Structures are given as C-alpha cells and as structure tokens.
Amino acid sequence: MKNLSQSFRSLFFSTKCSVCGKYIETTTQYICHECFKVLRRKSEIKNIDNYYFLYYYDEDIKKIITDYKLKNRKGLSKEISILIKKPLKELIREKRINIVIPVPISRNRMKERGFNQVEEILKELRIGYKTIDRVKDTEHMYSILEEKKREENIKKAFRNNWVNANEKNILIIDDIVTTGSTIKEVVNEIRKKNFPKEIYVFSIAMSKFFKK
Ligand SMILES: [Zn+2]
Structure with a gap:
C-alpha cells in the first residue's frame, strides 16, 4: 500500500x-x-538506397522528437537511445563504418537548445563521432516547405575542417530526414576535398516527402 x-x-x-x-x-x-x-x-530498420531509418515520420515519433528538441526534454535521449541502439550498432558493423558524423546544428539553435540532439544520443550509446562545422545560421528547416527554398537555405551551411574521409566509409546521422537537402549539402561538403569509399545516412525518422 x-x-x-x-x-x-x-x-x-x-x-x-x-x-x-x-x-x-x-x-x-x-x-x-x-x-x-x-x-x-x-523500430525496424528500413532503407531507401543508402538512407537508413527506423520510423516513418508519423505523429508518435513527431511528438517525441519535438519534445526532445523543442520542449526541453533532453532526458528523452535515453529512451531514444534504447530504441535505436541495436539497429544503429548493427548498421555500423555491417557497413564497416569508419567515421560517424552527426549533422551539426547552427550556433543560434545551440544557444536556444543547449545541445545537439544527435550528439547527445551518440554519447548515450558510446559511439565515437567526428564533427564538421556549421558556418551558416539558417532558418528552421521545418518552417520551409518549398524544396527550392530549403536547398537555398542550407547551401554552404557546412564546412569540413577536420575530417579526413579519404578511403573511409562514412555514416551521417540526423534525427529526421525530410527532403534530404540538408544531408545532400553535408555530403557535398565531405566530397569537396575527400574521396570517401561510401557514404551512408542514418536517421531516426524519414519523411514521406523524401525523394532520392
Ligand atoms: Zn504513452
């Protein structure tokens, strides 16, 4: 009692x-x-070519990611980690990933939120990663629906100063992949000075607007 x-x-x-x-x-x-x-x-792993993900971006996962990122529920990283642990670690093993790179957030976003949502999860899972820089403060991507504008917004937003990706298998990680324009920009930046073996993408959720 x-x-x-x-x-x-x-x-x-x-x-x-x-x-x-x-x-x-x-x-x-x-x-x-x-x-x-x-x-x-x-939470079964699915893929569209090199883009791997756990969930389609439905209401449930949307609520979780919104709470985690925007409603100060940093503690959700623990529960999200439990959900993605096995499939993510298996993917890293299976594809012989050499370098994990989380998509960096802008300085403004860092100030608002205080943490990078993907890095927090990687720390929780004890997965080592390398970072590239975010050099442009962009508009919130979720507020831009038009594909062309999203591409314009994210253009030249990243800079790779540190990661030598030559001959390496790379895994880029983000929370949600919407149209894929952010990821494409990260990939462009990595390929600018490097010749990676293969680049894969992993996200918690994948939008139905995504087209390769
Ligand atoms: Zn419930």
Missing part, C-alpha cells in the same frame, strides 16, 4: 508521456510503458 509520502511524491514527481499524454509516476522517463512497447515494435 502506498504511504502518504509516496502519494505526494507521485503528485509532484510525475511526467506526461510524450506520446499519449498519460501521467507516468517517474521523472526519469518520458514515454509510458505501452507507448514504448509500440515504438519498439515499429
């Missing part, structure tokens, strides 16, 4: 599930047991 202090605890120390909104009696979890089970079931 619950004692009084436990009841008080659950009153003040509970969180709303990021997916269904139900209260969970914990402050270390953000996804309830039921929703987590569903996400687990859906």
Whole structure:
C-alpha cells in the first residue's frame, strides 16, 4: 500500500508521456510503458538506397522528437537511445563504418537548445563521432516547405575542417530526414576535398516527402 509520502511524491514527481499524454509516476522517463512497447515494435530498420531509418515520420515519433528538441526534454535521449541502439550498432558493423558524423546544428539553435540532439544520443550509446562545422545560421528547416527554398537555405551551411574521409566509409546521422537537402549539402561538403569509399545516412525518422 502506498504511504502518504509516496502519494505526494507521485503528485509532484510525475511526467506526461510524450506520446499519449498519460501521467507516468517517474521523472526519469518520458514515454509510458505501452507507448514504448509500440515504438519498439515499429523500430525496424528500413532503407531507401543508402538512407537508413527506423520510423516513418508519423505523429508518435513527431511528438517525441519535438519534445526532445523543442520542449526541453533532453532526458528523452535515453529512451531514444534504447530504441535505436541495436539497429544503429548493427548498421555500423555491417557497413564497416569508419567515421560517424552527426549533422551539426547552427550556433543560434545551440544557444536556444543547449545541445545537439544527435550528439547527445551518440554519447548515450558510446559511439565515437567526428564533427564538421556549421558556418551558416539558417532558418528552421521545418518552417520551409518549398524544396527550392530549403536547398537555398542550407547551401554552404557546412564546412569540413577536420575530417579526413579519404578511403573511409562514412555514416551521417540526423534525427529526421525530410527532403534530404540538408544531408545532400553535408555530403557535398565531405566530397569537396575527400574521396570517401561510401557514404551512408542514418536517421531516426524519414519523411514521406523524401525523394532520392
Ligand atoms: Zn504513452
């Protein structure tokens, strides 16, 4: 039976599930047991050529990524990590990945959020990575729907000063791939001075607007 202090605890120390909104009696979890089970079931790795991903960008994953990035729920990195751990590590092994590169966020975004959403997950999973620089503060990509404008917005946004990708298998990681224009720009930048063996992409979610 619950004692009084436990009841008080659950009153003040509970969180709303990021997916269904139900209260969970914990402050270390953000996804309830039921929703987590569903996400687990859906988290099978899929691919469109070299683009690998776990989820189609549906309502559930959208809520999780929005909470994680924009609603100060940095702790969600733990639960997201659990979901992507096995498929991501398998992909790295299978494709003999030499260098993992998270898509960098702009300085403004870093100031707003305080963390890079992908790097946080990689740290959680103890996956080593190398960084390229973001040299342009861009508009939020999600606010731009037109493909041409997205390409214009992201153009020359990255600079590779450090990563020697010659003869290496590269894996670029992002949270969501929408039209693919961000990734294409990262790939262009890596290929500018290097000749990588192969470049792969991994994202948590993939939009249905994506076309290779
Ligand atoms: Zn839930």
